[in-house]
Amino acid sequence: MVRTKRIAAATSLALLALTFTLTEVRAGDPGEAGMLSLRLGIGAREAGMGGTGVASSYGAAAAYWNPANLVFRETKTELILQHNRHLGLFDQESAAVTHKTRHGVLGFMFSGLFSEKIDRYGTEPVGVPEGTFRPYDLAFGVSYSRGIGESFAAGVMAKMLYQRIDVYSDTSFAFDLFVTHRSQAIDGLYFAASATNLGPEMTLNQEPFALPRTFTLGIAWEPPNLLSGNLTFAGDMMFPTDATEKAHVGVEYRLVPQLSLRAGSKINYQSQGWTAGAGFRIGVVEIGYAYEDSKTAGLDGGHKFALEIR
DSSP: OHHHHHHHHHHHHHHHHHHHHHHHHTOOOTTOOOOGGGGSOOOHHHHHTTTOOTTTOOSTTHHHHOGGGGGGOOOOEEEEEEEEEETTTEEEEEEEEEEEETTEEEEEEEEEEEEOOEEEOOSSOOOOOOEEEOOEEEEEEEEEEEEETTTEEEEEEEEEEEEEETTEEEEEEEEEEEEEEEOSSSTTEEEEEEEEEESOOEEETTEEEOOOOEEEEEEEEOOTTSGGGTEEEEEEEEEETTSOOEEEEEEEEEEETTEEEEEEEEESOSSEEEEEEEEEEETTEEEEEEEEEEOSTTOOOEEEEEEEEO
16 A cells, blocks of 8 residues: 555656646747736745745645645645735735645635726827726636645646736636655655646737746745744745746744744846745734835835735
């Protein structure tokens, strides 16, 4: 039985690697991917820790980052509601709920990105707007994850996608694959991988574009003997098919059970940099805030607020 579970775990990792390889073969040129809102994460904790989460996320936010992580957590049912003011131009509204059963972990996720009103102009160069419109993206996801032996877990998410820009719109689907490994040799050490936004092209105004497919490797460590086990270090390495590799690093310090402080950085980005945040917990309720710096002149940093119920 043990050998069978190890083979199953190895097979899961191999399938994840194969999926990424096939994705890379079909990768487009830099900047060709659309619906980039799919890369805006859920969770103030993850945002404050430099946008890490593939190995370090837990709670309902893991429905976005990696639902396989929840297999190793003791929680039962969790909910997160999030508002994100992005670059001073967009509002991201998100919600996720997860429920752990003896047969695995179920998750449901919604995320929408809504633009401010934009003036609509006709083909004649008169300079007078003919009206306004508001572009928006929507994503609905259902996930399932379960353990493979004592140290491995795997998960999958199916998503329905919708994008609308003025009078043009399209609907599509995508799926994500996840694997998490809990180290048996070092307490508190986790490794994880994800392949996200795997699906067909979408089309707007007869112009096709690929989804923002990404392969990510993550590591998280909660050293039990350092500062009474109240520290978490996290790092993610991203391999997007439409851009250069990116790195995310972050740390969380649980100052007291009711207060967590977070900081991090996004590496190899032209427009993003350091992050910071905090979480305030009262009973089963936690309120989180994160700030994400913007390096682009004229664009505000991101402000993310999240309400979590455990």
